[in-house]
Amino acid sequence: MPRRKAAIKREVLPDPLYGSERLAKFINVVMRRGKKSVAEQIVYSALAEAAKRLKKDKHAGKKNESEGGDEGSASSGSSTKGVASKENLEALEKALHNIRPTVEVKSRRVGGATYQVPIEVDSERGLALAMRMLASSAKARGEKTMVLRLAAEILDAHEGRGAAVKMRDDMHRMAKANQAFAHYRW
Numbered sequence: 155m156p157r158r159k160a161a162i163k164r165e166v167l168p169d170p171l172y173g174s175e176r177l178a179k180f181i182n183v184v185m186r187r188g189k190k191s192v193a194e195q196i197v198y199s200a201l202a203e204a205a206k207r208l209k210k211d212k213h214a215g216k217k218n219e220s221e222g223g224d225e226g227s228a229s230s231g232s233s234t235k236g237v238a239s240k241e242n243l244e245a246l247e248k249a250l251h252n253i254r255p256t257v258e259v260k261s262r263r264v265g266g267a268t269y270q271v272p273i274e275v276d277s278e279r280g281l282a283l284a285m286r287m288l289a290s291s292a293k294a295r296g297e298k299t300m301v302l303r304l305a306a307e308i309l310d311a312h313e314g315r316g317a318a319v320k321m322r323d324d325m326h327r328m329a330k331a332n333q334a335f336a337h338y339r340w
Contacts, residue, residue: 171198172243176281180246183285184304200304201242207309208245249311253284253318257329262338271338272329284318291317 169178177197185193259270275283292300292307294317310316 199301203305204308205242250284254280269335270332287318
């Protein structure tokens with residue numbers, strides 16, 4: 155972090171398919187070695203796969219609960235690409251919301267000792283941390299392709315489970331354990 159003045163925020167252009175700045179940032183997080191078109195394909199395919207699985211789970215749940223055929227068939231028959239893309243984006247938004255941490259710990263050196271001081275995370279940093287957690291935990295999964303890994307991790311985060319949610323919980327647990335040092339906050 156700079157000591158004199160804060161770094162200026164760079165503007166990110168919205169992604170071409172969904173028109174979302176958050177998705178464009180997530181694509182940049184997934185991107186490796188400057189290959190943005192590859193990252194876009196991975197993220198778009200993963201979002202489509204995640205939305206397909208979510209829709210499949212919803213329909214399976216509806217069929218198991220009761221036979222309400224008129225409502226289910228009307229909504230599935232009128233789905234267009236615009237509606238599907240909105241559902242894809244909503245799945246990612248909910249996953250990122252479930253992963254986003256509210257507190258973290260930062261090292262603070264006081265009198266020769268280093269303390270882990272819990273501090274609150276602002277919304278911008280929380281979103282960036284959530285994106286990084288989602289991408290790294292997807293990369294560590296065991297599925298065959300990155301598309302399947304990312305789709306599975308988005309689904310898990312959407313439902314409040316998975317490695318990314320565990321990372322968030324670990325971060326919160328660490329902050330709770332070091333709550334005694336909160337008075338060292340600056």
